[in-house]
Amino acid sequence: MNVSLSARNIVKRYGGVVALSDGNLDVQSGEVLALIGANGSGKSTLSKVINGVVVLDGGQLLLNDKPVQFSSPQAAKEMGISIVFQELSLIPLMTIADNIWLTREPTKGLGLVDRKIIEKKTLELLSLFEGTYETVLSPDTVVADLPPDEKQIVEILKAISFDPEVIILDEATASLDSRQVQRLFELVETWKKAGKAIIFVSHRMEEIFRIADKYTVLRNGFTVGSGEIKDVTENDLVKLMIDKESVLDFTRDTYDEETMNQKPVCLEVNDLKTEVLAGVSFKVREGELLGLGGLQGQGQRELLLALFGDIPFKGEVRFLDESVHFRHPRQAMKKGLALVPGDRNREGLLYIRSILENLLLPSWRKYGLPLKMKKSISDANQVAASLNLKMAGLQEPVSSLSGGNAQKVVIGKWLMRSPQLLLLDDPTKGVDVGTKGEFYTLLTKLCAEGKTILFYSSDDEELLGLCDRVLVLHDGKIRSELIGDDLNKESLVSASLGVTNGGES
Amino acid sequence: MKKITWNSLTTRNPALFAAILLVLVIVINAIVQPNLLAIDTLNGNMRVFLPLILLAVGQTFVMICGGIDISVGGIVSIVNTILATQVGLNGSIEQLWKFVLISLVAGLLAGAINGFFIAILRLQPIITTYATGFLYAGFALFLLPNPGGGIPRAAADAYRTTTPLGIPLAFYIIAVILLLWWFLRSTKYGRYLYAVGGNAQAAYQTAVPVTWVIFSTYVISGVMAAFAGIAITLLSGSGNAEIGNAMTLTAITAVVIGGTALSGGVGGVAGPIMGAVTMGLIQNIISFSNVNTWWETLVKASIIVVALAAPGVINLFGRRKS
Numbered sequence: 001m002n003v004s005l006s007a008r009n010i011v012k013r014y015g016g017v018v019a020l021s022d023g024n025l026d027v028q029s030g031e032v033l034a035l036i037g038a039n040g041s042g043k044s045t046l047s048k049v050i051n052g053v054v055v056l057d058g059g060q061l062l063l064n065d066k067p068v069q070f071s072s073p074q075a076a077k078e079m080g081i082s083i084v085f086q087e088l089s090l091i092p093l094m095t096i097a098d099n100i101w102l103t104r105e106p107t108k109g110l111g112l113v114d115r116k117i118i119e120k121k122t123l124e125l126l127s128l129f130e131g132t133y134e135t136v137l138s139p140d141t142v143v144a145d146l147p148p149d150e151k152q153i154v155e156i157l158k159a160i161s162f163d164p165e166v167i168i169l170d171e172a173t174a175s176l177d178s179r180q181v182q183r184l185f186e187l188v189e190t191w192k193k194a195g196k197a198i199i200f201v202s203h204r205m206e207e208i209f210r211i212a213d214k215y216t217v218l219r220n221g222f223t224v225g226s227g228e229i230k231d232v233t234e235n236d237l238v239k240l241m242i243d244k245e246s247v248l249d250f251t252r253d254t255y256d257e258e259t260m261n262q263k264p265v266c267l268e269v270n271d272l273k274t275e276v277l278a279g280v281s282f283k284v285r286e287g288e289l290l291g292l293g294g295l296q297g298q299g300q301r302e303l304l305l306a307l308f309g310d311i312p313f314k315g316e317v318r319f320l321d322e323s324v325h326f327r328h329p330r331q332a333m334k335k336g337l338a339l340v341p342g343d344r345n346r347e348g349l350l351y352i353r354s355i356l357e358n359l360l361l362p363s364w365r366k367y368g369l370p371l372k373m374k375k376s377i378s379d380a381n382q383v384a385a386s387l388n389l390k391m392a393g394l395q396e397p398v399s400s401l402s403g404g405n406a407q408k409v410v411i412g413k414w415l416m417r418s419p420q421l422l423l424l425d426d427p428t429k430g431v432d433v434g435t436k437g438e439f440y441t442l443l444t445k446l447c448a449e450g451k452t453i454l455f456y457s458s459d460d461e462e463l464l465g466l467c468d469r470v471l472v473l474h475d476g477k478i479r480s481e482l483i484g485d486d487l488n489k490e491s492l493v494s495a496s497l498g499v500t501n502g503g504e505s
Numbered sequence: 506m507k508k509i510t511w512n513s514l515t516t517r518n519p520a521l522f523a524a525i526l527l528v529l530v531i532v533i534n535a536i537v538q539p540n541l542l543a544i545d546t547l548n549g550n551m552r553v554f555l556p557l558i559l560l561a562v563g564q565t566f567v568m569i570c571g572g573i574d575i576s577v578g579g580i581v582s583i584v585n586t587i588l589a590t591q592v593g594l595n596g597s598i599e600q601l602w603k604f605v606l607i608s609l610v611a612g613l614l615a616g617a618i619n620g621f622f623i624a625i626l627r628l629q630p631i632i633t634t635y636a637t638g639f640l641y642a643g644f645a646l647f648l649l650p651n652p653g654g655g656i657p658r659a660a661a662d663a664y665r666t667t668t669p670l671g672i673p674l675a676f677y678i679i680a681v682i683l684l685l686w687w688f689l690r691s692t693k694y695g696r697y698l699y700a701v702g703g704n705a706q707a708a709y710q711t712a713v714p715v716t717w718v719i720f721s722t723y724v725i726s727g728v729m730a731a732f733a734g735i736a737i738t739l740l741s742g743s744g745n746a747e748i749g750n751a752m753t754l755t756a757i758t759a760v761v762i763g764g765t766a767l768s769g770g771v772g773g774v775a776g777p778i779m780g781a782v783t784m785g786l787i788q789n790i791i792s793f794s795n796v797n798t799w800w801e802t803l804v805k806a807s808i809i810v811v812a813l814a815a816p817g818v819i820n821l822f823g824r825r826k827s
Contacts, residue, residue: 073711091704
């Protein structure tokens with residue numbers, strides 16, 4: 001059994017955004033190909049194209065050197081291509097067995113699903129990971145009751161249950177523990193021997209070097225390098241992933257640790273724990289712009305939400321020398337906190353309502369009863385002007401604005417309350433370059449005015465250019481703290497990927 | 506081992522709450538109406554409840570798949586008016602059978618129209634079926650502007666008095682429905698229903714034919730509404746174009762009491778059947794406790810609100826503790 005899969009010059013656009021400009025890869029029977037790249041480099045898009053979940057806009061897929069086209073996941077499946085989804089494709093309220101065999105249920109007479117065969121086959125599959133489960137897994141366990149790692153295993157078992165030729169593992173190890181990863185890798189070895197081709201998408205360098213035979217690196221939607229793993233080092237790969245030409249040039253004041261340390265502490269967090277965070281402690285001083293870095297989904301979002309009282313947490317938080325434990329965002333707002341959430345349209349804005357309403361949403365209380373509309377309009381205009389908000393008028397719906405201007409409304413609505421501490425969750429995502437520049441100026445200005453900012457960004461360049469100090473999160477913990485000379489691209493990427501403890505002094 | 510909570514119990518057995526409520530209502534009803542379990546009373550009650558039961562069963566399919574069908578009352582009315590105007594009091598039994606078949610086809614078509622809008626054009630279920638519900642109700646009024654017409658006396662009598670082996674007819678029908686349901690639930694189609702309602706995106710990625718599954722639930726709902734229309738016509742013996750109007754929301758309430766979430770992905774048919782019987786018995790209790798007619802709706806609604814709120818309140822206490 002020999003199989004080979006190639007992608008040639010794959011292009012994929014989502015609306016006006018080009019996710020993939022020139023994606024290439026080759027993988028053959030008995031090989032593990034590591035697909036590597038920084039956040040937003042196009043890895044997931046490329047694997048989705050190969051699996052038929054998204055349809056490509058240009059380029060060519062070759063299966064066994066013959067051009068193929070997948071218009072749906074079903075088509076790719078029939079050709080023997082299977083994917084382990086990072087975001088899981090399981091139905092929470094169905095059992096493990098029902099999930100694994102969904103659409104491929106063995107049946108007996110009258111079209112009845114043969115429960116006995118399903119149970120037997122499911123037990124066989126479950127035995128592949130025998131001994132790594134916390135709980136006793138039976139085929140009848142409901143998926144919603146499982147911890148994340150076991151859900152991920154069910155997703156893996158589902159993908160291999162129809163004996164595919166090509167297996168894509170998209171961040172399949174992210175929620176597994178070391179024993180489970182070990183078991184998965186043993187399985188990968190047996191798949192290799194059986195002549196399957198495996199594409200391994202991962203951020204974990206250590207795993208890539210353990211399992212992969214070849215590599216392909218993506219950067220900003222382009223394949224920028226590929227070859228044999230044995231010919232390269234971790235640092236070579238990291239260098240390939242880093243964009244040498246920075247799009248933006250920032251200027252920031254040189255960081256003076258002395259002066260900073262004299263300022264009062266604004267926020268002190270001790271051993272903060274949530275479902276995702278495993279104990280986070282740090283201090284921020286007034287006027288500081290503290291960056292949060294790391295790969296996506298390492299707990300940055302949870303940290304910001306917990307501080308804002310949006311999700312429950314355990315641990316100690318001191319804000320302006322006062323012990324606080326917010327249980328509702330309203331309490332946090334009253335103390336002078338503000339949150340710019342990660343999903344602008346869903347969490348930050350009333351998308352179809354007017355700019356005025358959005359700007360005043362957290363502040364209506366100030367305007368009495370009946371609302372003093374004239375004053376509110378003039379206040380809103382003032383904030384809009386100070387942010388250089390480009391709009392047709394305050395009465396226009398937010399949906400009429402571009403991404404960058406919509407984000408200005410989110411920031412503007414908090415500025416109207418003049419907060420002391422701003423929590424920013426990836427505020428420049430989907431924002432054009434010009435507006436990004438304006439944000440940087442604004443953030444620096446706010447800090448100079450004595451406001452404190454906690455800033456998570458998925459864009460490493462931003463953190464490097466803007467922040468005095470960056471905390472890199474990994475698996476719900478602060479992996480390293482980068483200050484001064486240690487704060488450079490290489491140490492940030494290495495720390496994010498967990499290559500070394502780079503930068504920790 | 507995991508501790509047993511109300512939440513985990515109801516996830517596994519969505520009909521649990523309906524069963525508890527049903528027992529409670531039967532006990533109360535037996536107190537105000539001591540001969541409740543006598544065979545005649547039972548038959549009398551069950552033949553009244555049957556149309557609602559049929560309607561609730563059809564609705565269950567739609568709701569498991571995450572949709573809602575509020576056009577069913579209109580379909581009941583159409584069927585009722587077809588039978589009452591086309592068969593008539595003096596019609597033959599053959600004539601009746603013919604139009605029973607035609608009614609079922611009408612229900613199927615009405616369901617297919619809903620399914621086309623919702624599954625294929627991807628419109629909002631609640632608004633779409635609200636609108637088509639008016640369409641169907643309007644068509645019923647067109648067929649029969651003023652109450653009247655009817656079906657042969659013999660047919661109505663047969664519905665009233667048929668009790669094979671001394672057991673009311675409705676129980677046989679319920680048994681058939683439950684058997685069919687248990688069969689269906691064990692087929693691929695049954696899995697697809699829960700998969701689409703549970704997470705349509707994941708179901709699509711797993712190559713479940715999502716569109717056709719959704720479409721089919723509205724067709725089933727339409728056909729079950731036609732059966733309900735036939736039953737209610739046999740019960741009343743006459744035609745009235747507004748007969749179905751009040752039934753829609755009662756049936757949806759029965760399904761919700763029966764443990765099928767409006768969000769989809771959970772539930773079964775047994776719960777809604779118990780829910781429908783419960784709704785009927787609540788009406789009974791009110792009639793027998795001599796509540797002033799003017800207060801009837803208020804009392805009935807209060808009981809229903811309490812019944813609907815109970816699982817939420819229990820869950821709230823569960824949340825507080827954790």
